[in-house]
Amino acid sequence: MNPRTTYLLGGVFLAMLVLVALAVFWGPATPEQGRYVFPTWHGSTAVDANPADSVVRVRIERSEPATETIEFVREGEGGSWRVQAPFVTPADNFSVGSMVRAIVEARREDDRDVTGSVTSLGLDKPVATVTLTDANGTERPLKVGRTLPGATTQQAAVESSDRAGKPVIVAKRDIADIFKPLSALRDRALVASTETDIDFFELGDGKKGPVSLRKKDGRWRYVAPDLGPADTGDSSAQNQPGAPGDVGSILREIVALRVEQAGEKAGDRNDFVADAVKDAAEHGLDSAKGRVLRLKVERAETVKVEGGTSEAKVKTVTLLVGLDKKAEIKPEGKDAGGPWAGYPAMVEGSASVARVPAKPVEALLKLLDGPDMLRDRALTRLSAEPDVIEIRNGLGSFELIRPSAGTWQVWKADAKAPLAADSGAVASLIEAFRKERVSFVEGDPKAKEKELDLDRPADKQVSVTFRVAGVLADGSKPEEKKEGAVAKPKIREAKPDAVIVFGKRMGEEVAAKRVWGDDSALVKAGKGLLDTAEQGALAYLEKKLPPLAASTADLAGDALAVAVTQAEGAVELAREAKDKPWAFSQPADRKTIPVGTDAAKNLIAALNSLPVRRWIAEQPNAAQLEQFGLAKPRLSVSVTLPGKEGKKENAGVEFGSDIADKGEVYARVSGNDRVFATDKAALVPLQGPLEDRVPFAAMDPKKVAHLKVTGDRKSTRLNSSHANISYAVFCLK
Numbered sequence: 001m002n003p004r005t006t007y008l009l010g011g012v013f014l015a016m017l018v019l020v021a022l023a024v025f026w027g028p029a030t031p032e033q034g035r036y037v038f039p040t041w042h043g044s045t046a047v048d049a050n051p052a053d054s055v056v057r058v059r060i061e062r063s064e065p066a067t068e069t070i071e072f073v074r075e076g077e078g079g080s081w082r083v084q085a086p087f088v089t090p091a092d093n094f095s096v097g098s099m100v101r102a103i104v105e106a107r108r109e110d111d112r113d114v115t116g117s118v119t120s121l122g123l124d125k126p127v128a129t130v131t132l133t134d135a136n137g138t139e140r141p142l143k144v145g146r147t148l149p150g151a152t153t154q155q156a157a158v159e160s161s162d163r164a165g166k167p168v169i170v171a172k173r174d175i176a177d178i179f180k181p182l183s184a185l186r187d188r189a190l191v192a193s194t195e196t197d198i199d200f201f202e203l204g205d206g207k208k209g210p211v212s213l214r215k216k217d218g219r220w221r222y223v224a225p226d227l228g229p230a231d232t233g234d235s236s237a238q239n240q241p242g243a244p245g246d247v248g249s250i251l252r253e254i255v256a257l258r259v260e261q262a263g264e265k266a267g268d269r270n271d272f273v274a275d276a277v278k279d280a281a282e283h284g285l286d287s288a289k290g291r292v293l294r295l296k297v298e299r300a301e302t303v304k305v306e307g308g309t310s311e312a313k314v315k316t317v318t319l320l321v322g323l324d325k326k327a328e329i330k331p332e333g334k335d336a337g338g339p340w341a342g343y344p345a346m347v348e349g350s351a352s353v354a355r356v357p358a359k360p361v362e363a364l365l366k367l368l369d370g371p372d373m374l375r376d377r378a379l380t381r382l383s384a385e386p387d388v389i390e391i392r393n394g395l396g397s398f399e400l401i402r403p404s405a406g407t408w409q410v411w412k413a414d415a416k417a418p419l420a421a422d423s424g425a426v427a428s429l430i431e432a433f434r435k436e437r438v439s440f441v442e443g444d445p446k447a448k449e450k451e452l453d454l455d456r457p458a459d460k461q462v463s464v465t466f467r468v469a470g471v472l473a474d475g476s477k478p479e480e481k482k483e484g485a486v487a488k489p490k491i492r493e494a495k496p497d498a499v500i501v502f503g504k505r506m507g508e509e510v511a512a513k514r515v516w517g518d519d520s521a522l523v524k525a526g527k528g529l530l531d532t533a534e535q536g537a538l539a540y541l542e543k544k545l546p547p548l549a550a551s552t553a554d555l556a557g558d559a560l561a562v563a564v565t566q567a568e569g570a571v572e573l574a575r576e577a578k579d580k581p582w583a584f585s586q587p588a589d590r591k592t593i594p595v596g597t598d599a600a601k602n603l604i605a606a607l608n609s610l611p612v613r614r615w616i617a618e619q620p621n622a623a624q625l626e627q628f629g630l631a632k633p634r635l636s637v638s639v640t641l642p643g644k645e646g647k648k649e650n651a652g653v654e655f656g657s658d659i660a661d662k663g664e665v666y667a668r669v670s671g672n673d674r675v676f677a678t679d680k681a682a683l684v685p686l687q688g689p690l691e692d693r694v695p696f697a698a699m700d701p702k703k704v705a706h707l708k709v710t711g712d713r714k715s716t717r718l719n720s721s722h723a724n725i726s727y728a729v730f731c732l733k
Contacts, residue, residue: 038140156170229516323365327342429540463501552641596693638652
């Protein structure tokens with residue numbers, strides 16, 4: 001082929017490629033894009049782009065279901081919608097947003113060309129014209145013609161600004177929201193949409209109140225009257241049957257002050273009663289002419305500001321409820337439901353009256369009649385689990401401390417090291433204080449404190465203090481810590497989360513002063529809580545005996561002697577070394593009797609595993625030892641060990657009197673003052689026989705060839721067919 005021809009053909013091919021590229025770039029929309037009623041709105045390649053978000057104004061001019069013009073505006077892109085015309089009122093963000101999205105996303109039903117004149121399609125006098133305006137001010141109108149006959153689903157011809165003079169067919173259901181009654185697109189929440197939005201509320205009716213509460217730092221408290229913290233409904237404080245409510249229940253009632261039905265369908269009740277109201281008295285909403293409940297609420301709102309960013313602000317809404325105009329509605333029809341009661345209500349500053357259900361209104365009236373019904377009746381309210389508990393009573397003071405990621409410890413006053421705590425006992429203490437509900441002591445606080453013995457000096461009080469996050473992190477360096485040393489954790493000096501000071505007993509109750517941070521109240525609680533607070537450190541010690549001997553961990557393996565002493569005397573086993581056999585060393589008449597193979601081992605194991613049911617006394621005096629039966633123990637078991645440097649060491653336990661009706665006995669470790677209660681049944685293996693109970697343990701039964709038994713049948717109580725039994729004689733093979 002001629003080179004010139006080759007170059008010419010190559011140039012033509014390149015020109016065709018350029019034309020194709022230009023056609024793709026500048027050409028008509030893709031088939032899918034071309035199906036949209038507004039195709040130019042869907043030309044963006046951004047995956048997350050949502051054209052409906054750019055719409056800030058919607059104007060609907062329609063002749064169905066009635067001739068009217070409705071206008072919605074939004075506070076910037078992504079802001080809240082409101083009705084601008086025929087009057088100003090909040091709109092339902094979800095409903096209006098769904099309507100806008102449906103219009104923007106509407107597609108032609110099929111690819112058929114639309115036939116018929118503009119008049120036959122109803123586009124010369126459209127049943128609705130919708131104009132969408134974006135943030136740049138660009139308007140995109142959409143004309144909607146009459147419903148077309150003959151289709152299996154209702155259809156309509158529409159003409160958009162993107163397709164001027166070129167109408168398309170759409171399914172009527174895709175644009176049905178355009179024809180909804182305005183009431184269906186209004187915001188039904190009159191005060192707040194959710195409880196979490198509300199930070200303050202105030203009630204009054206002109207004669208009663210105000211009753212107001214505010215949330216600060218996550219906790220609700222009274223503003224007026226000044227009744228201190230309010231019950232948040234936290235599950236850590238258990239409500240008793242018939243107990244007053246909590247703030248959460250009232251917030252739910254406030255949110256329930258909303259329009260329940262908006263008359264979306266023919267025959268439905270419409271709780272939007274009237275708009276553009278000039279005389280509020282006609283609806284019982286003029287406080288000068290009737291009883292009106294006034295509910296003021298401050299709620300958090302997120303609004304869009306210049307630049308598209310979000311900003312949080314507080315909005316104040318006041319709802320007026322006409323208490324003299326309660327409406328009783330009895331629906332008609334088989335499926336109409338039961339009777340309904342409601343009150344007229346109006347947001348102050350608007351001219352729109354709605355009906356709200358009676359139940360939440362009457363719940364608010366109960367609070368107005370009894371302002372103290374929301375007072376926090378928990379004795380102890382904690383935001384989290386405490387890690388420091390200080391107990392002060394007639395036995396002294398001590399602290400229960402849980403270091404970071406550690407277990408509970410008992411720290412006595414001036415102690416150089418902690419004692420292991422019983423985590424179950426500490427948990428029971430916390431639970432008892434958390435679940436206790438109180439009643440309040442009314443009257444002059446100073447006079448009542450003196451009357452109820454709550455004004456005593458701190459060292460004369462019974463008190464329990466709780467701290468959450470009270471343990472400071474250990475900032476010391478590893479090289480600064482001495483090996484084996486246990487330093488007491490440092491405690492935050494800030495005010496404790498809760499302090500409970502106990503006063504006078506009053507029958508089944510006890511007076512107490514409840515202090516939560518800066519809040520203080522005089523209350524009455526169950527007397528059992530004072531009994532708990534009066535327990536000493538022993539009640540919280542780990543219920544486990546410490547090692548009986550410091551010189552060894554293997555008590556049974558290293559023991560050289562074991563002695564069991566009772567009222568009738570002592571029985572002692574001994575061995576020359578730990579690898580030698582055991583023998584009786586006392587009493588003398590047992591020295592020839594062999595000792596059971598595992599007798600010493602089992603006895604020491606039983607001694608080492610004695611259960612501690614509870615600690616009884618730390619340092620009992622002589623009278624107490626006499627009472628416990630430990631001045632002269634009825635049973636003592638001791639073990640002799642080699643000790644260090646050849647100095648023998650003794651370890652053991654002494655047992656005293658029975659504890660009536662509990663199946664327990666008093667006991668203490670030899671050389672230790674602390675007395676504990678252990679199971680009476682635990683003494684059985686300590687008092688069992690130590691001799692070898694098998695007389696022919698070394699005999700091999702397989703080698704027995706002959707057995708002869710003789711004796712007196714009366715003494716042996718054998719079957720009458722046996723004659724005499726005296727001894728068993730074995731003849732071995």
